[in-house]
Amino acid sequence: MIALEDIRTAAARIEGNVRRTPMIAAGNLKTPLAGGVDLTLKLELLQVTGSFKARGATNRLLSLDPAALAHGIVTASGGNHGIATARAGFMAGVPATIFLPTNASPAKIEKLRAWGAATRIVGSAWHESNEAAQAFVRETGAVYFHPFADPAVVAGQGTVGLEILDQMPDVTTVLVAMGGGGLVSGVATAIKALAPHVRVVGIEATGSPVLLRALEAGSNVALDRVTTSVATMACAKTDDRIFDIVRDKVDEIVLVDDDEMLRAARSLWFEMGLAADLSGAAAIAALAEDRVRIKQGERVCAIVCGAGPDAILG
Structure with a gap:
């Protein structure tokens, strides 16, 4: 699907249009986020639009001939990719239409509309919203920005x-939240090409273990049902190419439930003043619940992948 050179090309292409986000040590806390783990946070919640998704959507946009955008752009999203696509539409000066499931965060829907995007709520899970978005593409000729099954993304x-x-050149383990698997696929491709000794651990929601179940089955199977309330981590089936990357390059997948992610988000807010959405707190939840085995001396990076008011409002 992609190689290291594609990622390096993307980095050069999107430079100046997204942020190089900071990394901070998670130390000197009242209640450590992860026991005695030597933990550093990669703050993608400080990315433009509030999540890592701006990177993929911006690369997709800048990979296109501007003439292809004449009928606008469209996507289906749990929220964060939709916001990134809405910003891409703003950058290009073309209409953006975002299809979302019923469990999408009201705060994210409001943010989409503030970017000028048209929003359509269809279905109870991402795959149902995606079917409607694909129909919209056929009707209008708009360009589709897939949230994970697109090489440019x-x-x-x-x-x-x-x-x-x-x-963080001495990193030993990287923790990555997973929905459809686009982030973990890109991160794992880069890391395994340059530092194959670094362990990549994916974290899925208990109510949407799509890649874990696919790996257990040995093929890219679909879930019978998705029960997580975290729309940004809800996916009934991933792309075959994403499955192949995860099978080959991700070392382990662990599960956390919605309440565990909420507790982790509240800890991030209380301890560090970081307003993460629940997917953004998934890596912290995996550490806090002792789902990831960390050996003494390891240096762990947790990607705080998205911003949101979940912990503050809760």
Whole structure:
């Protein structure tokens, strides 16, 4: 699907249009986020639009001939990719239409509309919204921005991995939240090409373990049902190419439930003043609940992948 050179090309292409996000040590806390783990946070919640998704959507946009955008752009999203696509529409000066499931965050829907996007609520899960978005493409000729099954999007997300290795060259384990698998695929491709000894751990919602179940089955199977309330981590089936990357390059997948992610988000807000959405807190939840085995001396990076008011409003 992608190679290291695609990620490096994406990094050069999107430079100046997205942020190189900071990394901070998670130390000197009242209640440590992860016990005695030597933990550093990659703050993608400080990315433009509030999540890593801006990287992939911007790379997709800048990969296109502007003439192809005459009928606008469209996507289906749990929220964060939709906001990134709405910004891409703003950058290009073309209409953006975002299809969302009923469990999408009201705060994210409001933000989409503030970017000038048209929003359509269809279905109870992403795959149902996606069917409607694909029909919209056929009707209008708008360009579709897939949230994870697009090489340009995955290459853009992979630039997070390049930055982690540059900012934290002694990292030993990287924790990545997973929905459809675009972020973990890009990050793992970059890391395994440049530092194959680094462990990449994916974190899925208990109510949407799509890649874990596919790996257990040995093929890219679909879930019978998705029960998580975290729309940004809800996916009934991933792309075959994403499945192949995860099978080959991700070392382990662990699960956390919605309440565990909420507790982790509240900890991030209380301890560090970081307003993460629940997917953004998934890596912290995996550590806090002792789902990831960390050996003494390891240096762990947790990607705080998205911003949101979940912990503040809760």
